[in-house]
Amino acid sequence: MMKPNTVKYIFFGIILFIFIGLLYTNVAGKKQDEVFKQDFLQYQQAMQLIQNNELEQGIKILGDLIIRYPDEHKLYYNLGLAYSAKQDYEKAATHYQQAIDIRPALLQDGTFTYRMGESLYNMKELEIAREYLQARKAPKELEKERKKLIKQINKQLKS
Numbered sequence: 001m002m003k004p005n006t007v008k009y010i011f012f013g014i015i016l017f018i019f020i021g022l023l024y025t026n027v028a029g030k031k032q033d034e035v036f037k038q039d040f041l042q043y044q045q046a047m048q049l050i051q052n053n054e055l056e057q058g059i060k061i062l063g064d065l066i067i068r069y070p071d072e073h074k075l076y077y078n079l080g081l082a083y084s085a086k087q088d089y090e091k092a093a094t095h096y097q098q099a100i101d102i103r104p105a106l107l108q109d110g111t112f113t114y115r116m117g118e119s120l121y122n123m124k125e126l127e128i129a130r131e132y133l134q135a136r137k138a139p140k141e142l143e144k145e146r147k148k149l150i151k152q153i154n155k156q157l158k159s
Contacts, residue, residue, distance in 0.1 A: 039065060047078065055086045073103035077112070084115060089122040110136040114146050126153045 002010075042061055049058035062079045069075060080095035096116045099106055106112045117132030130153045138146040 039068060043075075050078070050082045050085065053085070055082050058082055059086075071102055073099040073106065076102065077106070080119070081115065084119055087122075089119040093119040093123060093125075107135065110138045111142065114138040114142050117146070118149065121149055121153060126157055129153060130157075 043065060046058045046061035046065070049055075049061070059079065059082050062075055062082065066072070066075045066079070076095045076099035080092045080099065083089070083092035083095060093116065096112070096119065099112075100116075113132045113135045117129045117135075120126075120129035120132060123129075130150060133146055133150050133153070137143060
């Protein structure tokens with residue numbers, strides 16, 4: 001049988017161990033929160049730059065964020081949008097595809113399928129572009145363009 005003092009030391013040792021663990025977890029969590037907050041601010045800055053047509057700076061920031069968050073489909077999607085705005089449709093389609101690889105549910109989004117189809121159309125990948133464009137209706141503001149692209153594709157494939 002253990003002496004009462006030994007039991008007290010063991011008990012206080014366990015309490016001290018738990019306290020140090022909680023303290024460390026709290027400090028590490030705050031540091032991680034700060035890093036995440038800074039990255040989110042960078043993401044917002046990139047999106048603002050892209051909206052202001054400062055595409056190169058926005059693309060660079062998104063590229064840096066992808067290095068830290070390679071499984072975040074929104075980064076690839078927005079990078080695709082930026083390349084599309086820059087009329088670099090090959091890079092746009094590549095990033096859209098990476099977004100699909102991470103999040104296949106994007107194929108249910110009419111805006112996404114329109115953007116992918118548009119990029120493929122501009123790359124002269126007409127049959128694949130038509131598949132994307134016909135997969136889903138686009139939102140109201142893009143639906144007219146979607147139908148127009150499908151007609152153009154059908155016309156080009158017939159000739």
